[in-house]
Amino acid sequence: MPMTTRRAGAWSTAATLLTAAVAVASMSATEAIKQRQLEMEGVRNGMAALGAIAKKEQPFTAEAVGTAAGKIADHLAAAAELFPEGSDAGDVQTWAKPEIWTDRAAFDELLESTRQAAVGLQGVTEPEAFGPALGKLGAGCKSCHDLYRLPKQ
Numbered sequence: 001m002p003m004t005t006r007r008a009g010a011w012s013t014a015a016t017l018l019t020a021a022v023a024v025a026s027m028s029a030t031e032a033i034k035q036r037q038l039e040m041e042g043v044r045n046g047m048a049a050l051g052a053i054a055k056k057e058q059p060f061t062a063e064a065v066g067t068a069a070g071k072i073a074d075h076l077a078a079a080a081e082l083f084p085e086g087s088d089a090g091d092v093q094t095w096a097k098p099e100i101w102t103d104r105a106a107f108d109e110l111l112e113s114t115r116q117a118a119v120g121l122q123g124v125t126e127p128e129a130f131g132p133a134l135g136k137l138g139a140g141c142k143s144c145h146d147l148y149r150l151p152k153q
């Protein structure tokens with residue numbers, strides 16, 4: 001690939017990232033809270049589909065598992081961008097704990113390792129591997145909620 005094309009590609013990637021960062025930065029705290037709660041609901045819907053497979057209410061197929069786990073990974077990736085500084089409070093209720101912003105690196109790591117667990121589950125093709133992979137993902141949700149989310153009454 002000629003140098004100029006490659007450089008243009010890198011610039012357009014940088015521009016895209018910058019646009020995304022500006023979009024999030026200009027988003028109000030209220031908007032970020034609403035959006036991340038929606039993303040988390042998407043995560044929950046994916047978990048519900050996987051839970052039905054675990055309880056054998058739905059048959060295990062690699063495709064169904066891959067689809068649900070892929071959605072979870074995508075929603076978690078989207079949620080990761082929706083905890084900007086200053087969004088610990090807004091015009092709508094949030095259950096996010098202030099520790100997210102004082103302990104930012106650990107929070108981001110936990111989000112990323114949970115997303116990785118979803119990506120791992122996405123690749124599961126054998127029923128025997130499903131339970132352990134789902135357990136790993138569920139443990140990620142629980143650790144983060146225990147540490148960084150207030151209990152919902």
Ligand code: HEC
Pocket residue numbers: 033036037038040041043044047072093094095096097107108110111112114137138140141142144145148149
């Ligand atoms: C790294 C942290 C983290 C991980 C991992 C995580 N969550 Fe969350 N989740 C949160 C936080 C923080 C909130 C509260 C957001 C708010 O109210 O602003 C939340 C909120 C939620 C909600 C409530 C949304 C609403 O409408 O108020 C659901 C449901 C949820 N998470 C499901 C899950 C599931 C299922 C997983 C695992 C597959 C998961 N979460 C993984 C941090 C996390």
